[in-house]
Amino acid sequence: MSTFLGLPRRRTVPDDAAPFGDVPHPDDPLRWGETFPDAARAALANTQLRTNLGHATSTIRAKRALVVDEVPDWEALRDAGSAIKTDVMARLPELLTELERNVTARGGVVHWARDADEANRIVADLVKATGETEVVKVKSMATQEIGLNEALAAEGIAAVETDLAELIVQLADDMPSHILVPAIHRNRAEIREIFLQRMGDVPADLTDAPRELAMAARAHLRRKFLSAKVAISGANFGVVDTGTLAVVESEGNGRMCLTLPETLITVMGIEKLVPTYADLEVFLQLLPRSSTGERMNPYTSLWTGVTPGDGPQAFHLVLLDNGRTDVLADEVGRAALHCIRCSACLNVCPVYERVGGHAYGSVYPGPIGAILTPQLTKSSAGGGGRHDDPNSALPYASTLCGACYDVCPVKIDIPSILVELRAREVDADREGRPTGWGAAMKAASFVMRDERRFELAEKAAVLGRLAGGRDGRVSRLPFPGSRWTSSRDLPVPARQSFRSWWAEDHDGPTHNEPPHDGPPHDEDDAR
């Protein structure tokens, strides 16, 4: 079952300390654990998780709705965001080299990383060159995606997460379960326990009052900020025409990391570009309202290369591909690269709301994860897909309800991409072993493309009435129907199909088919 559950890597906590979660650090942050339906089944039974998620997502949904509804030009902003991202993807190679020129001209050093290993190698070497063994980190999905903390730990470098929620996840030796709120699956009693056991310098009388927890983390982190010589960050945006990088955050920990240390290393996915500084005005309106439900986030840090006497005096930008070029080459799937990691789609997703992030087996959970992860890892989309790859199940982890598309600030049509990825999964299977689904779908297609066959099937379906009890309700079917009847009844097929009723009731010249040769009907039964 756990095909891709890798061996735990070296952790930053003592080996004898049992992790708080049931998710040890996987080898591949984009592919771990059981397939979605199995992982979801376990998550659904986790009472604490269900309660936390239900509360957190409904709260943030309401906050977002409030601040979005008050913006009169919200739809125009979404269109602008979508258009800017489409433009970026259309000229990504030239924009990237222009960004490199501008960052370099202002004293930064640009590195190019094809994949996670290369990016981790570059960052580890840069840190080692400073002689430091501890670095502070700004919350970053890109570094989660490449498993940077674990890679640095293997080189004897301790990376300290400074975002409160990310710190909780790190101390618990856990994995994030939300893009924006990585510890959404924890409640404050659990957080108190994690702090007491793992933080090392907390007051012994710590309670689970949110303010006390925050103050304990603040004191702990303040010591780290003041001693750190190296910081590692991601970036929300990379402005091409000025070489400026941007981090948008709430707590101020990012600002500390971005200003106090001597060396700053930023790992940024190559899709994070905006062409001009003015383009930020669109995204700085879209992002905070979509993500935290705030009109404006408390801290927006912008930096351009190196400024003598102010802030880090060495700045490195690592441009990360890690599968993005393949996604970019995909006409349909490339829209997934427009994502600005706001996580609005997670918060409105009825599936995410119930199963949480870990069920997706990727640091990118929820609807965006369901289209991004399979593409980045080339599971069902693109070539080389493996049938037993758990990520192949992700495009099916959706009812296609469309709530994600409605809230996406850059209008990524997630449902359509999900359907496209399903088609690729099916097409990849065509060359492999036949599946039950495939056989059923082929049979249904054969029947449904011809009205005579369809009508015969309808008549056969009426025999299905035998499966029902005396009340016409089917409560128990063999597999795979059991997947339905485990929790739902099914009515037996109607005694008389609509088609047959019509032929009896509406005999007329309008029929464009041969006369219907339906069975006789008992007047008491037929309507």
Add this chain to the structure above:
Amino acid sequence: MRIALTATCIADVMFPQAPRATVRLLERLGHEVVFPEKQTCCGQMHVNTGYFDEAVPVIRHHVETFEPVLDGEWDAIVVPSGSCTGSIRHQQGMVCRRAGLDGLGARAEAVAAKTYELSELLVDVLGLTDVGAWFPHRVTYHPTCHSLRMIRVGDKPLQLLRAVEAMNLVELPDAESCCGFGGTFALKNSDTSTAMLHDKMANVSSTGAAVVTAGDYSCLMHIGGGLSRARSGVATMHLAEILASTREDPAPAPVGAQGTQERAGATEGGHR
């Protein structure tokens, strides 16, 4: 108007009461309804499960069946389903083009432009909100995901329901949240689907409604399946069934167990 009916495959076999009510309603409103008997299915199930190759011949068949609308054979096509309308309007063309069949894609889109979900036809095309219905029951309305977010019917079904005489329409909490059906999702991710269904059922029960209605029998099959299993006593009825009901020709009394709607219907005297 002369209106062609797309009954939808699932309603044709499982829930004929929906297309029958659609016929009854439109005829009562003075329109001629035609049922092109060649019709089978729009291909939605194949498309949404990823079986595009298998969907193409089904889509071709649908387009060929309903193409006479382009020559003025009918004024419009009506579908008593938000998701089938959505698939016809937003997926058929895409699937054909993806298969390199641009011509078929264009024909599908031309047919789709003449295709309306029931509440769209009534409100947008026929300009009606009061269709003269009478339905003396407590009812709550579930806006299905595809009617809401794929074809954007908005509050058209509610406009129609609000005008129904003697009906007590109660608001469904968290109405816009998916019921967990999602076609094959209900099988492939049965557990998650069930968790979503449970919450939908709890919200339905909280309204005290006797009937939960929607514009799509696929979602109603799911919600009704859960309500029936729980022996909740709450019935599921299509929007068309409520709108077709009049004081003179009332719909049969709601029955809250799956499979029994038809039995109840069988006793409905002159109610066609």
